[in-house]
Amino acid sequence: MTNLLEAKGLSKAFPARDGKGVVNAVNDVSLTLAEGETLGIVGESGCGKSTLARMLLRLIEPSAGEVFFRGQNLLGLNRAEMRQRRRDIQIVFQDPYASLDPRMKIADIIAEPLDIHAIGSRAERVERVKDLLSLVGLDPSAGARYPHEFSGGQRQRIGIARAIALEPTLLVLDEPVSALDVSIQSQILNLLDDLKSRLNLSYIFISHDLSVVEHVSDRVAVMYLGRIVEQGPADVILTQPRHPYTQALISAVPEIEPERRKARTVLQGDLPSPENIPPGCAFHPRCPIAADICKVQLPAFRSGGRSGVRCHLVEDPSIL
Template sequence: MTRPQFTRSVATGPLLIADDLVKHYKSRDGHGIARAVDGVSLTLKRGETLGIVGESGCGKSTLARLILRLIEPTSGRIGFDGEDVMALKPSRLRRLRRDMQIVFQDPYASLDPRMTIGQIIAEPLDIHGLGTAAEKRRKVEDLLLMVGLDRSALQRYPHEFSGGQRQRIGIARAIALEPKLLILDEPVSALDVSIQSQILNLLIDLKARLNLSYIFISHDLSVVEHVSDRVLVMYLGRIVEEGTATQVLRQPRHPYTEALVSAVPGARAGGRIVLKGDPPSPEAVPEGCRFHPRCPKVLDICRTTPPPAIGSAGGARVECHLFS
């Protein structure tokens, strides 16, 4: 396979390219390795929302932190806006971080309880030395209004707000530097169902207004289908299926994706597919196809040989021997 070239590209080129990303940790006993992310490649177009789904422990959040270089990959390459992120000097990486931001799952844990809301939202501007005190205050006020809060929040503290309001504050902080990419790591899973739709609508509105690109991580397939252009399905550190949201979530091909989709109420006429057992530990990845111990359609070859990635004319891809 031809390796992607990270060069200064025209505005129509991909915003983000990840090439064969790997993150291994030492196992608990110190004698083996845990394969948190194990050879993931993806691209993100400008203005696109890429959904990433999978069970807890599949590597979704680790992948997000690798892309942002919050943790260092064991191997692999990352290209962002035409630059090789892994080759950047610290000063240039610091500048690049203005274009790559993240919204975390727990809005309360991600906000410093000792800081006022005004200080929290202004902190990225302070770190990067942007604007005078008056300019920063005006910017913070504008950001509060943009996410549906008013100026009275400036001098208040995180504990004085509801979960949905705190997530709005986290979003305001994330867009303060006018980034190109926003990674949303389970941004509504900690919120009441009645509030989730409000935050999703806010994110959709901000994406259009600010020309953002999103990576949207979630275990809720209904939410992912609502906001995503394309979807990646992860299992035990690997991408097992990808395609448009319609291809993956309405016409799933991989048995694992079929099982995930069947758990959504009313999504599958044949009823829910209940997988046997729990996902294997990343410290004990099965031979052959990683999904074969739980797969209801397992073949003999699945137990011994890793499946190839099979593409289709529509751009979909699946790692499964059923299609080889």
């Protein structure tokens, strides 16, 4: 498959609040996304997933690294060129309440991208908005109402309609169902799956919920404190995890069937602050199998077979 998107060595450091240090939100992240593929990015809150998503769209400028979309370096584009490219890359935000302007009618919210890019006549835009509302499972009459008149699930459908208005190739989905009731989550996931096949979309799906990522992803990248620690096909990562952090995440996923339940790996302590990342492997203070080398040396990302992992002990099990 042809790579639609490629990120090389992306990093982002923000100034610390006290002005004396930096917050290393994302560190040396490289990934690829093929045409028609869904890449799931998973990790605990605060691991840098959303910052990475915004860098891929240049909503945040990276401190280092490159982003290529269909072979074109997005970081080399000027403002006007990037504005045109954004027709191909859109985002669906986590909070369906905060992402919609409460003062605008739904039809105006969905039509705004069409207005900005001067697509079609006014009458054509009105019809396009009606078609988009129908496409995401809402009645076209919803366009005359305001966001506060809709439930969270309906608002997320509106956010999706706005995101696909320009007929993009890639959608970045930043925790699109985490703010919704479980009963509504499956409806939105099914909608996204249907739109992917109907509109030939590619997805980057960001979540802290491995069970959701398993449902939608072709490949999975696991992040911890700003770095990808394991990456590969979803069926490999979720059934044969190699990194201790991935193993702990998977062990926490509830299983309905008793025979499929695994022994729970409980991590000790909380996620460290990105202002004070531990030396060596950042996971070593919480790792149940950490060795001395893990405390002083950052492991390289090693690829083997269909997946890759950043762990000393996977590279050389004899260290144990």
